[in-house]
Each structure stands twice: as structure tokens, then as C-alpha cells.
Amino acid sequence: MSAIIAPSLLSANFLRLEEEITMVNQSDADWLHLDVMDGVFVPNISLGFPMIQQLSQIIAKPLDVHLMIVEPQKFIPFFQELGVKSLGVHYEACTHLQRVVTTIKEAGMNACVALNPHTPVELLTDILEDIDMVLIMSVNPGFGGQEFIPRTQDKIRRLKEMIVARGLKTLIEVDGGVNLERGKLLVETGADVLVAGNFVFNADNPLELIRRMKQEI
Ligand code: DX5
Ligand code: ZN
Numbered sequence: 101m102s103a104i105i106a107p108s109l110l111s112a113n114f115l116r117l118e119e120e121i122t123m124v125n126q127s128d129a130d131w132l133h134l135d136v137m138d139g140v141f142v143p144n145i146s147l148g149f150p151m152i153q154q155l156s157q158i159i160a161k162p163l164d165v166h167l168m169i170v171e172p173q174k175f176i177p178f179f180q181e182l183g184v185k186s187l188g189v190h191y192e193a194c195t196h197l198q199r200v201v202t203t204i205k206e207a208g209m210n211a212c213v214a215l216n217p218h219t220p221v222e223l224l225t226d227i228l229e230d231i232d233m234v235l236i237m238s239v240n241p242g243f244g245g246q247e248f249i250p251r252t253q254d255k256i257r258r259l260k261e262m263i264v265a266r267g268l269k270t271l272i273e274v275d276g277g278v279n280l281e282r283g284k285l286l287v288e289t290g291a292d293v294l295v296a297g298n299f300v301f302n303a304d305n306p307l308e309l310i311r312r313m314k315q316e317i
Contacts, residue, residue, distance in 0.1 A: 103287045103317045105310060106133040106164050108275070108297035109155075110146060111244040118158060120301065125160040127310040131185065132161040133275070133295045138169035141193050142242035149178060156182045164293075166214060166275065168241045169193065173200045180207040188212035188235050188273075191219055201230050212273065216241065217249050221259040231270055233293065234259060239276030245298040248277030253289055260290030280309075283317045 107129050112120035124132050134152065139145040147155070156163065162185035167175070172189040179187050187209045194200045197213065204211040214235035215221065224234060236255055239246035256272055263270045273293035274286050283294045294317065303309040 102314050103283065103291065104130040104271075104273075104293040105313045105317075106131040106273070106293055106295045107300040107306075107310065108133040108135060108244065108295050110135045111297035111301040113301070117155065121155065121158050123306055124310075125158075127307050128314040129161055129310050131164040131293075132159050133164045133166060133297075136165060136167050136169060137242065141170050141190065142168040144242040149175075153182065162186070164188070164212075164273075164295075166212075166235065166295075167193075168214075173203060176200075176203055176207050176209075180209060184209055186210040186212050186233060188214050188233070190214045190216065190241075191223065192216055198227055198230065201227065205230075205232075214241075214275075215255070217252060221255050221262065224259075225262070228262060228266065228268060228270060233271040233273055235273045235275055235295075236291075237276055238274055238278070241276075245302075246277055248282055252276075253285070256286060256289045256291055263290075280313060280316065283313060287317050 107124050135146050137144050137146040164186045165184050166188045170193050187204045201211040210232035212233040212235050213231050216237050238248050238252035271292040274291045275295035278294050278296045279299040300306050
């Protein structure tokens with residue numbers, strides 16, 4: 101089975117957002133990854149809610165939202181209203197993670213928990229059963245186009261072992277510094293979903309590149 105490919109809109113040309121989204125709609129990509137930042141949890145701000153609301157109307161792919169914000173529970177109804185498929189919150193941003201995850205699922209979305217590069221996967225031991233997907237950050241969150249942090253590979257391996265040992269269907273998503281070659285290694289290690297921003301949107305032919313990611317990984 102090929103990996104689920106989720107281009108990250110963060111690296112798109114924001115002056116041509118409609119064209120960029122049309123490209124993703126027409127591509128072989130499975131999901132569209134949307135990064136939401138608040139300038140507090142991460143040192144950057146990406147898209148505001150009025151913008152996301154309008155963009156969502158022209159996005160044909162299932163939306164995979166990655167919240168890099170504090171108090172993400174406040175905004176669950178907004179993303180529910182948009183019909184988001186998967187809503188991701190950071191482990192490091194949630195004091196009451198189990199409650200947040202439950203609320204996301206009760207709102208009809210898949211619950212994803214994201215881990216910063218320094219956060220061990222073992223911290224999910226007592227909540228893994230409740231999560232649909234774990235997002236392993238392979239860069240420090242906040243910016244596209246950063247270098248992949250190699251130690252991430254071992255986190256994926258350990259998380260996969262935990263998932264398999266318990267017979268769970270939890271997906272592993274990897275986000276940051278992913279390209280074709282690295283994507284292959286990550287999937288061999290246990291990744292199910294690959295997010296790619298810079299690699300896709302700064303390519304000469306993004307459509308072709310997404311097609312290759314689907315075929316070759
Ligand atoms: C970074 C974001 C990523 C980012 C990945 O904080 O979560 O989704 O867009 O970009 P690349 O693929 O360029 O590392
Ligand atoms: Zn992301």
C-alpha cells in the first residue's frame with residue numbers, strides 16, 4: 101500500500117493560493133495539510149480563520165489540520181463546522197489531552213496528536229488507544245523548508261512497535277523536511293502519512309512530483 105501524501109499549503113505561493121489549491125485538487129495527493137499557528141506556541145503566524153474559512157470552500161481534498169496553537173480546544177467547533185477530516189493538536193499544548201481528544205472525536209473528526217522533536221513517543225503510552233493518528237514532527241514546528249532531524253527515524257520505529265504490539269490501527273504521520281528519498285525510508289520505518297511542503301510547492305512540476313511520491317513510495 102502506498103503512503104498517504106499530504107502537501108502542506110504553508111509552502112504555497114500565497115499570492116496564487118487559488119491556483120495552488122487547484123493544483124492539489126487535481127493531483128494524486130490524498131489530503132491537504134493545513135498548518136495553523138498562533139505566534140505563541142510557535143514563533144510564527146500562518147493563516148487566520150477568515151482565510152481558512154474561505155479557502156476550505158475550494159479545497160476538494162480531505163483537510164488534515166495541524167494546530168500549532170495554545171488552548172486548541174477553544175477552536176474545535178470552528179474546524180468541525182468546516183468538515184475537517186483530521187484535527188491535530190500538540191501534546192505539549194494540552195494539559196488535559198484526553199479530554200481534548202475525546203471532544204475532537206465527539207465532533208466527528210479524527211483525532212491526531214502531534215509531538216515536537218524532543219517529546220518521546222512513550223509519553224503516549226496511556227492515550228494511544230484513543231488516538232487516530234500521531235504526528236511526529238521531524239523539524240521544530242513553525243516554518244517550512246527546514247532540515248529533517250535524523251533522530252526522528254528512531255521515534256517512528258519505537259512508535260510503530262507500540263502500535264503493532266497492541267494491534268492498533270493508529271496512523272503515523274511525519275511532518276518536516278520530507279522529500280522523495282527520505283519519504284521512502286520513513287515509510288519503511290513505519291510512517292503511513294507523509295507531509296511535504298517545500299519539496300512539493302517549490303518543485304518545477306508539483307503535479308508530477310506528487311504523482312511520483314504516490315507511485316514510488
Ligand atoms: C512546520 C509545519 C509543516 C511544514 C512542513 O511547522 O508543520 O507542515 O509545512 O514543511 P516542509 O515539508 O517544507 O518541511
Ligand atoms: Zn504541519
